[in-house]
Amino acid sequence: MSTKYLKRFFKPDSIAVFGASERDDSMGGVVLQNLLDGGYQGELIVVNAQGYETVRGVPCVKSVSELAKMPDLAIICSPPQTVADIIRKLGAHMVKAALILTGGLSIRDSKTERTLHEEVLDAAHPYGIRILGPDCMGLLVPGSRMNASYSHVNISHGKVAYVGQSGLIGTAMIDWANGQEIGFSHFLTLGESVDVDIPAVIDYLAKDPHTHAILLQMDRMTGSARDFLSALRAASRNKLVLVLKSDVVQDAEHCARLAPGVSDEDLVYDAALRRAGVLRVETSDQLFHALETLSRMKPMRGERLAIVSNGMGPNALATDRLLRGRGQLAPLSEASCEALAALLPDGWNRGNPVDLNADATPERFARALRILVADAAVDTVLVIHAPTHPAPGAETARAVIEVARGTPRNVLSCWMGRATAIAARNHFNTAGIATFITPEEAVDAFLQMVRYRHNQDVMRQTPAPFLQQNSQNHIQARNLVAQALEAGRGFLHHAQACELLDLYGVPVSHSYYADSVEGVVEVAKQLGGSVAVRALHCENVYPFSYDDKVRQRWRDLALDLYSVSEVRHAVTRLEYRVRERFSDDQVMGFCVQQMKRGFQSLQINVGITRDPIFGPLLLFGTGGYTVDVLADRQLMLPPLNQALARTLVQRSRVYDIICENSYQVERDVDQLCDLLIKLSEMVVDLPNIAGLEINPLLLNKRGLLAVDVAVSVAEPVRLAISPYPEHLTETIRLRRSGRKAVLRAIRGEDEPDHLEFYNHLSPESIRMRYFYSRGVPTHQELANWTQIDYDREMAFVVSAPRENGAGNETLAVVRAVTDADNVRSEFSIVIRDDLQGEGVGAVLMHKLIDYCRSRGTLQLYGSTLPVNRGMQTLARKLGFKVRFNAEEDVVEMVMMLNEATEEWQMYRLQS
Incomplete structure (x- = not known):
């Protein structure tokens, strides 16, 4: 994920092209x-072993050793067999960036059993040279006037x-974007990503002030899932991020790599990308339309769409598409209806x-649009134009553009046709207004805007208050898992x-166990009524043990057994069936339970599984013994809070059933959310849990009940999203008052307390922290601070208990934001005005310094106003170097935590 030396790819002062020649088929020449x-504008030179004096007017040398000056960037288009040697020589001469366009490096040598790819990595490693590629198209940076690619056309400058x-x-994207007059700040493909990978590039672009949106096309996941999601989440908080992830062919080898209980890898990527707050598209058409809309959209006010056209046919197409996609038609206000009635024909x-109507003129289009964008119930307007004589395409487009430019609402356009519509669509492109060929495309693009807004909202939802769990129970749970591992078992x-x-705290049905048929009969007699019996063996003690028809878990189960004879038979x-398939050491007896019929129970399937790429996942959906439980499989990455758990429930068919049949919808949903959060805690507390399946989980008017459960254990794996660092929590006492308080990492649930804390700050404290006077923070700002x-x-x-006993209140906060390479971390600290002199500042700063030092951060720094003498005094006591920056009129505080060990780290610290 490191961004070291990436600037040399995107802003090189000099470039050497290896393998360029005058031949038309020369990639290096192109x-x-x-x-x-x-x-x-930088210095160019060619390296070619043929010994040309110049290539296409550019000076040429035969080898690296003949270069008078080493380039910032080396572009390698030489034959595959020469690449590793070139990299080795470049590294020895302190070149730090190489772009490899040569393909064919994945071919394995029959003698050495190694690929050229592996040889390139071995050549680069001792010198720390960064590799982009191989087998990529190159990169284009219009702001640096650099087209270092084999693209057939250049790109225009954009955001x-x-x-x-x-x-x-x-x-293909370059060609389409040029036709739509869409420009780019950067354009690159990564090829095999042997070194420079997606997270590193996203981190670099997220800091680029000229990049407002990031468009990611990916076929496969490479590298660390946590690095990937961390980079995406950081970028999507400030920039629009779109991801085109193609579906994966479901061959036998691929199916073998699927997470247990998951039938489609695509569901996993959906869950991961939603959690990162980005918008995923599945086809190139959707990608183009999403880019068209989202790169030109204004901030969304809501999700209600008004549709206006000069005919009911186009309106019907758009409305049908909107309603099928569960979009919202805007209800027009009475004032809008009256104004439109004065404009439109009778009827x-x-x-x-x-x-x-078909006789609409450009003026009527403009007046109707002006009425709709003024309606408070309308959030976005789609204007559809079908070619008619009274409404010429280009003239009508100019009338619509004039109105659209003067409104804060989003206006989408659809000019149907081709011959007379091209000029109109060009006008919209130039004006920066999204335009489409068909009503369906336009509505799909609007729904993508809605989905993106939903993903952003989910990422920033305020969680419900945090509830402390029973730590003693968790210790016992760890012991259970440890016993299984010590015994060499992969299951409980x-x-x-x-x-x-x-x-x-999950309610479980009472279970009784027997080793023989007669033992089961005796248990059934004691229980009375109807019983269920399961034969336990080495397969069904594992979760998600389904065959191709999802029946394996249920074929060793007998239900609704009333009489003794029924039970015995x-x-x-x-x-007999079990002994026929398994040896004695694989058979584990029988489990007997009373049947749980009645009360109109809803059967649910919920659990934990592991994906090979993204690690632990939570599953939720419909369940039972007779349904295809894989048909309604909703996934989410842990850890979860109340807001995320509710989103997971609402995406399932279970939620629709509850809404239709339950008289206590909120109670039922809350109980399911609490259960999901407990499973999420289990994932964090017990990293050896590889899988857990509760099926069926019954939901009825009495509440929840887990009827059957299976748990598997294995070596721990890392979560794709970093969990809450509970181990950093400690109890302190304030120096002057002796008040007991807790020092801990911030949680998303702290948002209400954080707002109250901010409102307690004096205007002077706010100015000291932010260097200017500012208003009350928005929900989005508070979410960014707490989540x-x-x-x-x-x-x-x-945090400490309030004096009135109503929960806790926040007294002070210290924050550190670290760059992607963990080189420098910027801190800030705020203490409530009435807490000054309690020693809270020193305690917080010591905690932060120890934390950053333990993470390997090299430097901790911050700045404060010259009048803030208290902060400067504290910084000196803590060991910071304090100096005045006259240019910025601030006092800078710097502390080295760890020593730099590489050249790029030293350079980054100096810059």
């Missing part, structure tokens, strides 16, 4: 010509950065969509799995 045609894995999709239906026995749920058959990525940022709060 790249060199593109650099020349693009007007690259969108494109990062792809496929070179051919990249060239108008006084509703949305608005039919301007059924009784242990039930005990595990009970320790986490059914269990005898069970025993942090613990891999990149840390905020410690001091």
Whole structure:
């Protein structure tokens, strides 16, 4: 994920092209010509072993050793067999960035059993040279007038950065974007990503002030899932991020790599990308339309769409598409209806969509649009134009553009047709207004705007108050897992799995166990009534043990057994079937439960699984013994809070059933959310839990009940999203008052307390912290402050019980934001005015310094106003170097925490 030396790729002062020649089929020659045609202002030189004096007018040398000056960037287009040697020589001469366009490096040598790819990595490693590629199309940076690619055309300057894995999709995107007059700040494909990967590039672009949106095309996941999601989450908080992830072919080898209980890898990527707050698109058409809309959209006010056209046919197409996509038609206000009635012919239906009639003129289009954008119930307007004589395409477009430019609402346009519509669409492109060919495309693009807004809202939802769990129970749960691992088992026995749920507060059906048919009969006599019996063996003690028809878990189960004879007969058959398939040491007896019928129970499937790439996942959906439980499989990455758990429930069919049938919808949903949070805590507390399945989980008017459960254990894996660092929590006492308080990492649930804390600050304290007077923070700002990525940022709060006993209050906060390379971390600290002199500042700063030092951060720094003498005094006592920056009129505080060990780190510290 390191961004070291990436600047040399995007802003090089000098470039050497290896393998360029005058031949028309020379890739290096194409790249060199593109650099020349693009007007690259830096120094250019060619390296070619053929010994040319010049290539396309650029000086040429035969080898690296003949270069008078080493370049910032080396572009390698040489034959595959020469690449590793070139990299080795470049590294020895302190070149730190190499772009490899050569393909074919994945071919394995029959003698050495090594690929050229591996040889390139070995050559680069001793010198720390960064590699972009191989097998990529190159990169284009219009702001630096650099086209270092083999693209057939250049790109115009814009605010969108494109990062792809496929070179051919990249060239197609360039061609389309030029036709739509969309420009780019950066454009590159990564190829095989042997070194420079997606997270590193996203981190670089997220800091680029000229990049407002990032467009990511990916075929596969490479590198660390946590680095990938961390980079995406950081970027999506400040920039629009779109991801085109193609579906994966479901071949036998691929299916073998799926997470247990998951039938489609695509569901996992959906869950991961939603959690990162980005918008995923599945086709190139959707990508183009999303870019068209989202790169030109204004801030969304809401999700209600008004549709207006000069005919009901186009309106019907758009409305049908909107309603099928669960979009919202805007309800027009009475004032809008009256104003439109004065404009439209008699017989108008006084509703949305608005039919301007076939005789509509450009003036009528403009007046109707002006009325709609003034309606408070309308958030976005889609204007559809079908070619008619009274409404010429270009003239009508200019009338619509004039109105659209003067409104804060989003206006989308759809000019149907081709011959007479092209000029109109060009006008919209030039004006920066999204335009489409068909009503369906326009509505799909609007729905993508809505989905993006939903993903952003989910990422910033304020969680419900945090509830402290029973730590003693968690210790017992760890012991259960440890016993299984020490015994060499990959599973918990059924009784242990039930005990595990009970320790986490999940209601479990009472189970009884027997080793023989007669033993089951005796248990059934004692229980009375109807019983269920399961034969336990080495397969069904594991979660998600389904065959191709999802029946394996249920074929060793007998239900609704009333009489003794029924029990004896059914269990005898069970025993026969089990003994036929398994040896004695694989059979584990029988589990007996009373049947749980009645009360209109809803059967649910919920659990934990592991994905090979993204690690632990939570599953939720419909369940039971007779349904295809994989058909309604909703996924989410842990850790969860109340807001995320509710989102997971609402995406399932279970939620629709509850809404239709339950008389206590909120109670039922809250109980399910609490259960999901307990499973999320289990994932964090017990990293050895590889899988857990509760099926069925019954929901009825009595509440929840887990009927059957299976748990598997294995070596721990890392969560894709960093969990809450509970181990950093400690209890302190304020120096002067002796008041007891807790020092801990901030949580998303702290948002209400954080707002109250901010409102307690004096105007002077706010000015000291932010260097200017400012108003009350918005929800988005508070979410950014409290819902942090613990891999990149840390905020410690001091929290204490309120004097009236109503919960806790925040007394002080210290924050550190670390760059992606963990070189420098910027701190800030705020203490409530009435807490001054309690020693809270020193305690918080010591905590932060120890934390950053333990993470390997090299430097901690901050700044304060010259009048803030107290902060300067504290910084000196703590060991910071304090100096006045006259240019910025601030006092800078700097502390070295760890020594730099590499050249790039020293350079970064100096800059």
